[in-house]
Amino acid sequence: MRRPARGAGAALTRLTVTVAAGDAEVAAAEASALLGCGFREGTGPAGAAVLDFWVPPPAADPARLRAALAAIGVAAEVTAADEDPAWMDAMLRFHRPVEIAGRLRIRPPWEPPVAGLHDVVIDPGMAFGTAQHATTRGCLELLCALPPGGPLLDAGCGSGILAIAARRLGFDPVTALDHDPLSVRATIDNARVNGVALTVARRTIGVDRLPDAPLVMANLTGTVLRMLAAALAGGPAPTRLIASGMRPDEVPSVAAAMAPLGLAESRRIQAEGWATVLLERG
Structure with a gap:
């Protein structure tokens, strides 16, 4: 196994953010954007969400991160601790390759490809998604089941x-x-590493016009998915839409928002308390 380029022994500080479980997603997104790195999620006392971020010491400012979260309405306990070199071993154990539907293999750069599977390399230090989360896996599973070809x-x-x-x-x-420039940068960099051509741009759902496509994928939140439905109403409706980032009890409201587009739920995957749905035109 080849270790990440950062290497064991790198001087890092672990920032630990503890928030109510319902605030975990928005806290993770805000903290990742501010710190420019990914995170590890766990569960603390009374079901609280515990998010660990490994950052260079100059970036480890608990007060700044706590204030940034408070500004978006999230009450958080933020602590900093010097990390020993074992942090890399923890990341190696957590970020394992994920195989989807016998077709895709999502792996960190220190794991080798496997013959016969489409290879996707994602650096977990870059931010926001390495297929460890159930919503990402659900999107990929539904995508693998669709006939390929055409715009997305x-x-x-x-x-x-x-x-x-x-x-x-x-x-x-x-x-x-x-909408996040860090995500735009990470997507461009990852596309380059994987040798694929993408059109990547910074756009805000509900503010900017979105390009038309017969297939749309959206791993967001229930609130933003409902905003997406309104945004898509301004142009030709997609034929299919894969939506994730919802709790199961949010699916009916998202489906209702998509109904004016002629889209209705045709398949659902539920895992680890999250729901991913495929909506199709009748």
Whole structure:
């Protein structure tokens, strides 16, 4: 096994963010954007979400991160601790290759490819998605079940994992959009590493016009998915839409928002308390 380029022994500080479970997703997104790195999620006392970020010591400012989260309405406990070199071993254990539907293999750069599977390489230090989360796996599983070919829009691309996987599966052209400049940068970099061509741009759902595509993928939140439905109403409706980032009890409201587009739920995957749905035109 080849270790990451950062190497064991790198001087890092672990920032630990503890928030209510319901605030975990928005806290993770805000902290990742501020710190420019990915994270490890665990569960603390009384079901609280515990998010660990490994950052260079100059970036380890608990007060700044706590204030940034408070500004978006998230109450958080933030602590900093010097990390010993074992942090890399922990990351190596957590970020394992993920195989999807016998077709895709999502792996960190220190793991080798496997013959016969479409290879997607994602650096977990870059931010926002390495297929460890159930919502990402659900999107990829539903994508693998669709006939390949034709344009695809990844709305809220994060690390670009869904867009890159779509290109590997034969969808073309693929457009990847995100409001966060760090996500746009990570997607461009990951596309380059994987040798795939994507159109990547910074766009905000609900503000900017989105490009038309017969297939849309969106791993967001229930609130943003409902905003996406309104945004898509301004142009030709997609034929299919894969939506994730929802809790199961949010699916009905998202499906209702998509109904005016002629889209209705045709398949659902539920795992680890999350729901991913395929909506199709009748």
